[in-house]
Amino acid sequence: MPLRWRTYLPEWMQNSLELLIPGFQIVLIIAGAILLHSMFKRVMKRAGNHYQFPHELTMPVTVVVRWLILLSAVLLVLERLGVSASVLWTAFTGFATVGAVAFFAAWSVLSNLFCAFLIFVVGPFRVGDHIEVLDTAEKLGAVGKVVDINLLYTTLEDSTAPAPGTLLQIPNSLIFQRVVRRWPQGQSLPENKQHTAIQALGESPAAPRPATFP
Template sequence: MIEQVDLLQWLATWREPLIRTGQVLLIILLAWIAQRILTRAISRLGARYSLLPQEVLLPLRGLVRWLIMGSALLMVLERLGVSATVLWTALTGFTAVAAVAFFAIWSVLSNMFCALLIFTMGPFRMGDTVEVIESADKPGVKGRVIAINLFYTTLQDVSEEGAGALLQVPNSLFFQKSVRRWR
């Protein structure tokens, strides 16, 4: 009889935290099941009907996974007492700051991404002579590639008036203009 009273008191004390823990575990379990079902469905639809290439399916599955898990995280935080309004305000504020920062460093990121493409795709190599063509009636920048880094490709000028001068061409320019190459 004493043990039963103690158990009831213990349950009364821990009832709310146990219910909340159960709700959090249920949210996580349902989110995991939902993302597994949806990502498998996307994979099967892509394989069966060839609607989308594999290069599109992979990011689509990742996007679905992030959306479901992000939503589950917001639901868990709300169950733990964090206000949805505060979360939404923080999320939108962070997104706005991130967007401004992204646009502020766009040219830097563009040059870094183009450097990655130059290294992986190999449109030209060290020692090649390249010319970035401005337009049909104007001569462009021409030189021998002596260095490639994250922001610039350094060319040694091969023209007669600027022989020996070093030209630093932003990497993104090689993907915005036509390029002639000589090995």
Template sequence: MRDRLPVGLQHWMGTFVTIGEILLIVLLAWALRLMVHRLIRRVNAKYNLPPHALPGARRVAGMLINAAALLLILQRLGVSGTVLWTAFSGFAAVGAVAFFAAWSVLSNIFCMILIFSTNPFRIDDHIEVLENGEKPGFKGRVIDINLIFTTLEEIAHDPAGGQSATGTVLQIPNSLFFQRAMRRWRGNESSVLRRLVTPTKESPEA
């Protein structure tokens, strides 16, 4: 039926169809972003992720959806698939280099997600990261868990018989918790502090 229309009208019909397809792609990308953002909020509510992790996840998801929509729009505008594939390969290569360059940072972010999903410890828990089964390691009260570090507040023994915070903190990379053994104390505050500040007795020499 389109062939029966005048040549000028056929040209405008093709233009209108292309514009309609572009608008449809934009609409679908917008709807997909809303769905992904809603899914991210549900995951955040279920696993109680830190507040600053939510905007980052939304930003990454939005960038991926926008990039896919842009490629589809360019394809509908007549850009060659070979050109698109070459551009995509170039961006993928740059992204791979950046990924390996930032591997240590990304591993800490991934370990932060594992900490909140597997729940080996929580805020206000008292933990100790051991070098091995015998040597004492980093220990204190967990006061913060962010994308890169877990912050421990050190506890000191007061000569008068009490225990108190030293005012110093330890910032431990999140990935370290999956490379070392960890001790976690349970119980009331006083008993936990007493165990934290009591030095480990050395075994008598033979």
């Protein structure tokens, strides 16, 4: 019944429908994938501008979503071309297994990336702040000025190093496992947290005592 309208078409067109209909569906799938990817890029761009996300943070998310959309479009196209569902399911489970293994293998890297995203969204500190990363609130830890935050590390200019300019690179995941003491930008760092070693080196050394003999 639903295909009765075909009888009103010319015979040459009826033979072509077996190719035209799947071809039209494939074109729609490709166009939908391109449109979805374009919309997602716009959303990520607006979110990056609004929350001031760095390009290094939004780019991996965009790439992952792009590949997910591409993979979904390929599976739908193969289904329209007549590939059986069992073959598609086997291929999907195989890709999912490989992806799961790769995910656990790169968990430390991915955890740092996710923590970098949380740092930019939640804002426990910003570039220009002074922070101290502590094991506990009673023990001293790494202290310095935040000079950079990337996908893997938070970089501090060490405030207790013997010379200024010494950098500390702390994994982002470690930031969320430790107590963080913060001095916002514009607030001076306490003197006991600054370059005490430099001050000690700046003092003139005591003259050696002459040797005495009985």
